[in-house]
Amino acid sequence: MAPLLSTPLLSTPTEILRMIFASLSHADLAAVCLTHRDLRSPAEPLLYAHIQWTWSDSQSPPIAQFLRSIAQRPELASYVYDVVLNGDSFGGGLYDSGNENPKIPVTNVVLDELVGLIARINVPYAEEWIQELRAGSMDAFTTLLISQLSNLKRLFLDKNYNRESRLRGMMLRSALCEESANNHLSSFTYLEDVSAEFHCLPYDIRQKTDTRNTQDILPLFYLPSVKRIRALVDNPATFIWTGKNPPNPWRLTSLDLHMLRERHLGQVLSVTPRLQKLKWDWYYRSDLQDDSVTDIIDLDQIATGLSHVQETLTDLTITAGSNGYKADLKEPELQFSESFKVFSGLCTLKRLEVPIAFLLGFSPSTSKANSLAVGLPRSLEWLTLTDGLCMQEQWEWEMETDYFLEAIGSWLRNWKRYTPNLRGFCLLGGVMEAQDWEPDMIQGLRDLGTQSEIEVQITDTETKWAGWM
Secondary structure, eight states, X not given: OOOGGGSGGGGSXXXXXXXXXXXXXXXXXXXXXXXXXXXXXXXXXXXXXXXXXXXXXXBOOSHHHHHHHHHHOGGGXXXXXXXXXXXXXXXXXXXXXXXXXXXXXXXXXXXXXXXXXXXXXXXXXXXXXXXXXXXXXXXXXXXXXXXXXXXXXXXXXXGGGGSOOHHHHHHHHXXXXXXXXXXXXXXXTTXXXXXXOOOOOOTTHHHHXXXXXXXXXXXXXXXXXXXXXXXXXXXXXXXXXXXXXXXXXXXXXXXXXXSOOXXXXXHHHTTOTTOOEEEEEEEEEGGGOSSSSOSEEEHHHHHHHHGGGTTTOOEEEEEEEEEOOTTOOSOOOOEEESOSOTTTTOTTOOEEEEXXXXXXXXXXXXXXXXXXXXXXXXXXXXXXXXXXXXXXXXXXXXXXXXXXXXXXXXXXXXXXXXXXXXXXXXXXXXXXXXXXXXXXXXXXXXXXXXXXXXXXXXXEOSXXXXXXX
C-alpha cells in the first residue's frame, strides 16, 4: 500500500476535497482531520459547521472543551454556522420547585483559559460572568459560546438551556442594542433562525421572584438578518424595547410567540412589517395573573395587534389553554370581550387555525354563528378549527350538534360569496379525539363538504392537550 504522502488524494484541489468530505459523518470528519495536516484544512470547516449536543441528567455537552479549543485556535469559531442544543428533561413541569440547573464540571486550567475569552470581550459585567462561569452555570457557558460565533446562521436552544438566560440576555443587549465601541462582540450579521424552546414556569413563581425573561428575548428582534424567531416572552408590567429605538427586523417573516398576552402583542407586531407566518399561544394561569395576564380574552385588543400585519400575514395559528391551580380540578373560568370579527381585517390571510371559541364563543348562548361568514377574511383558503379551551366549564360545542353544524353550514353553503378562494375546512382535535365528538356532527360536517364541494378533514394532533405545557 502506498504511503499517504504519495497518494493522489493530497494533490486533489481543496474544492473537490470539500465536496468529497461533505458526505462524511462527524466521526469520519474527525478522523480525516487527524490523518494529515493537508487534509485537515478542507475537512475542519465541515467538522465544526454543525454543532449538536444534548444536556440531560446523565449527559453533559462538551461545551467547556470546545470553548477551550476556540481560546487556543480562534479560527474554529468562524466555521460554526448551525448550533442545536438539545435537552428538555430538567424539572417537573408546572409543579417543579424551580431548583437550579445542574452545574457544568470543569477544571481550573480550562476555566482560566475561558476567563481570558471573557476578559477580551470587555463588557462591564465581566466579573459577574466569570463568577457564574466558575460556579458551573450553563447560562454562562452558552453565553460565552454564542458570543464567539460571528458566522452563526441558526441557533436552537432547548428547554433546559432556557431555565436561566440572564447572562445571555445581557450579552445580546450589549451586542445588538447598545451603542458601544468598547466591547468586542459580534453583531451576528448572519443569524437568521433562532428558537428558544419554552420551559414551563412553576406554580407560584411570582411569589419567589418577579424576574421576567422579556429583556433577554427582545434583543433577538434586533438581529440584522433574522427571518424566524420562536420564543416564550414573559409578560412585563411595562413593555419597553431593549434598544434606544424599536428594532426594525425587516427580514422577519415567521414568528412563534408563547405566553405574551394580547396587551403586548401589538407592540411586537408593530415592528414586523413583512411578517407572513404567525403562531401565537394565548395562555392563562391564575397564579400568573397581573394587569396583562387576565382571565379575559380581549378580541378587540387581539384585532388591534394583528392589524399591524394585516397586509402581509398569510398564515395564522392561535393556540389557547389555561390551567387550574394545584388540586383545584376546575379550569379557571374565562370570558371573551368585544366582537368575534377579530380576523376579518386580515386581507392577505390564506390559512387560519384557531380554537372554535375564538370564532363562536364557548356555547350557542354566546355564539355569533350568524356572523361567522363575515368574521373571516375574504382571502381565506383553509380554515382549521381546534378544540382548544374545550376544558372550560362553559364549553358546550361537542354536544350541540345542530347549533355547531348550522354555524359552519351557514358559511360553507355560501363560501363563494364570503370566502371565494376557499379550498378546505378541518376540525382538529388537540384535547379530545375526533371520535369523541357526536357521530351526527362528524357526518354532518362531511355532508357539508360534499354539498359545498369543499374538502373537509376531521383529524387529531399527536399532543392531547391544548395550550402551553
